[in-house]
Amino acid sequence: MRAIFTIAKRELVGYFTSPVAYVFLVMFLLLTGFFTFTAGNFFERGEASLAAFFGWHPWLYLVLVPAVGMRVWAEERRSGTMELLLTMPVATWQAILAKFLASWIFLGLALVLTFPAIITVNLLGDPDNGIIAAGYVGSFLLAGAYLAVSCMTSAMTRNQVVAFILSVVVCLFLVLAGFNPVTDLMVRWASPAVVDTVAAFSVVTHYDAFQRGVIDGRDLLFFLSVIGFALFATGVIIRGHRSG
Amino acid sequence: MIRIENLVKSFGAKRAVDGVSFNVERGEVLGFLGPNGAGKSTTMRMITGFMPPTAGKVTVGGHDVAESPLEAKRLMGYLPENAAAYPDMTVRGFLEFAAELRGLHGAKRKQAVHRVVELCFLESVLRQSIDTLSKGYKHRTCLAQALIHDPDVLIMDEPTDGLDPNQKHEVRNLIRGLGKKKAIVFSTHILEEVDAACTRAIIIDRGKIVANGTPEALRNMSDLAGAVTLSAHGATAEKLSELGKVEDLGGAFRVYPRDKSKASELAQAIVDLVAREGWKVEGMYSERGELDEVFRRITLPDTVKK
Numbered sequence: 154m155r156a157i158f159t160i161a162k163r164e165l166v167g168y169f170t171s172p173v174a175y176v177f178l179v180m181f182l183l184l185t186g187f188f189t190f191t192a193g194n195f196f197e198r199g200e201a202s203l204a205a206f207f208g209w210h211p212w213l214y215l216v217l218v219p220a221v222g223m224r225v226w227a228e229e230r231r232s233g234t235m236e237l238l239l240t241m242p243v244a245t246w247q248a249i250l251a252k253f254l255a256s257w258i259f260l261g262l263a264l265v266l267t268f269p270a271i272i273t274v275n276l277l278g279d280p281d282n283g284i285i286a287a288g289y290v291g292s293f294l295l296a297g298a299y300l301a302v303s304c305m306t307s308a309m310t311r312n313q314v315v316a317f318i319l320s321v322v323v324c325l326f327l328v329l330a331g332f333n334p335v336t337d338l339m340v341r342w343a344s345p346a347v348v349d350t351v352a353a354f355s356v357v358t359h360y361d362a363f364q365r366g367v368i369d370g371r372d373l374l375f376f377l378s379v380i381g382f383a384l385f386a387t388g389v390i391i392r393g394h395r396s397g
Numbered sequence: 398m399i400r401i402e403n404l405v406k407s408f409g410a411k412r413a414v415d416g417v418s419f420n421v422e423r424g425e426v427l428g429f430l431g432p433n434g435a436g437k438s439t440t441m442r443m444i445t446g447f448m449p450p451t452a453g454k455v456t457v458g459g460h461d462v463a464e465s466p467l468e469a470k471r472l473m474g475y476l477p478e479n480a481a482a483y484p485d486m487t488v489r490g491f492l493e494f495a496a497e498l499r500g501l502h503g504a505k506r507k508q509a510v511h512r513v514v515e516l517c518f519l520e521s522v523l524r525q526s527i528d529t530l531s532k533g534y535k536h537r538t539c540l541a542q543a544l545i546h547d548p549d550v551l552i553m554d555e556p557t558d559g560l561d562p563n564q565k566h567e568v569r570n571l572i573r574g575l576g577k578k579k580a581i582v583f584s585t586h587i588l589e590e591v592d593a594a595c596t597r598a599i600i601i602d603r604g605k606i607v608a609n610g611t612p613e614a615l616r617n618m619s620d621l622a623g624a625v626t627l628s629a630h631g632a633t634a635e636k637l638s639e640l641g642k643v644e645d646l647g648g649a650f651r652v653y654p655r656d657k658s659k660a661s662e663l664a665q666a667i668v669d670l671v672a673r674e675g676w677k678v679e680g681m682y683s684e685r686g687e688l689d690e691v692f693r694r695i696t697l698p699d700t701v702k703k
Contacts, residue, residue: 155497155500155502156498159494159497159498160498163483163486163490163494166490167483167485167486170485170486170526171485232481232483232484233477233478233479233481234481234482234483236442236447236475236477236478236481237475237477237481237482237539237542239446239447240445240446240447240470240473240475240477241470241495241498241499242467242470242471242498242499242500243467243498244466244467395447395448395449396448396449
């Protein structure tokens with residue numbers, strides 16, 4: 154447990170001693186602002202909710218989260234520090250979990266810094282803050298799912314660019330599987346059962362429930378199992394790499 | 398402390414390490430020699446538990462590395478190839494990180510960091526980030542990391558690689574000093590290091606151990622070992638060849654003993670001959686044998702042997 158804390162602390166401090174954290178935070182906040190107020194027509198909607206804000210997250214995270222996750226293992230492999238880390242008295246799963254948690258906390262911090270959006274809607278109207286809270290939970294879980302996938306692709310290669318692209322592709326699948334234009338297209342040739350099954354794998358289907366203010370155990374389970382599966386796969390990939 | 402039994406590692410069809418067995422006890426410094434790609438790093442990665450072996454067994458301090466890796470890893474300090482370290486951390490931060498992973502916290506951590514900083518002369522760069530360090534300092538930082546918990550077993554992959562001669566000297570002295578109380582394995586392809594720091598050396602070639610012994614014993618495998626070189630006024634190859642095979646070096650003769658085990662008698666025989674013939678001796682010395690000659694002879698394919 155202490156080892157997890159030590160590694161996670163190092164990771165998290167590492168974000169802030171390099172420009173990565175600052176570039177990411179500024180870009181994330183600028184883009185969420187742009188998408189919410191300009192592209193999302195926040196004011197024209199005339200409703201006191203953060204739907205315009207949360208609606209963009211699956212797309213925004215698609216690019217930004219792999220940018221955070223791509224370095225997690227690829228950098229360790231490239232610089233050779235992976236050998237150092239994994240010959241410490243630390244189990245591989247502890248290292249994987251610690252690195253994931255550190256990055257997830259960092260993404261959570263980015264999300265916390267969007268608090269002016271909450272203040273804005275509360276000043277302008279009378280929103281249901283329960284729905285907003287559920288929205289944040291959903292958004293955080295979504296970021297975690299993308300991040301776990303990025304950790305996995307990051308373990309596959311020592312090249313961060315490759316890790317980034319692979320991660321975007323996998324996450325794009327997770328989005329598109331339940332994206333309405335895609336499911337509409339599938340309905341034409343697949344049976345509804347197949348369409349529903351594929352859509353059930355999509356993060357969007359589960360994410361939308363949170364945006365309606367519903368925290369359903371099944372949706373929680375979905376995100377946690379995506380994270381669990383991706384981290385498990387990371388472990389398998391790392392073991393494979395070590396076996397040569 | 399370290400027991401290695403029949404260690405094998407295959408990468409696809411290639412056997413990088415092929416049935417390596419040896420033991421290292423406390424107080425021993427084992428030099429691990431071999432040409433590039435002989436399997437030195439792979440063996441070390443298996444000892445430290447980074448790579449699982451294809452076959453065979455490694456035990457460190459009684460703990461099987463494959464079955465109880467955490468217990469085995471606790472006993473070991475490891476300096477990986479190229480001295481990898483997190484470039485964005487400061488030297489102090491990195492050492493503190495290593496100490497915490499080794500279970501040292503609070504005052505113990507502070508003490509441990511202080512100890513290795515003194516041992517590896519890192520005082521002046523403590524606040525620098527690692528990517529701004531010169532290669533020598535980076536190397537020593539990584540070495541400090543390996544020593545932070547004062548391990549019983551120290552595994553070092555080319556600890557002097559890329560260092561200048563002064564730094565090499567320091568690191569060798571450090572290794573020799575540490576070797577009195579620990580079991581140390583270090584790889585190198587610099588032969589003088591074996592003389593400078595090792596109590597025993599293993600030469601590995603294409604995954605197999607081809608020689609194992611003290612530096613002295615390895616040197617004795619050389620053709621040159623036991624030969625006597627004589628430069629004397631009036632000396633002739635003809636007379637000397639009564640005592641053994643003679644090589645004319647131009648101005649001096651080198652006499653090889655017929656029987657290596659009686660090499661010491663050769664020198665006396667030459668002295669007697671010189672006295673009988675009344676030659677004027679300018680110089681005379683016994684050859685110790687050269688490690689690099691032994692190394693070349695046993696690691697080069699037959700066709701290249703001279």
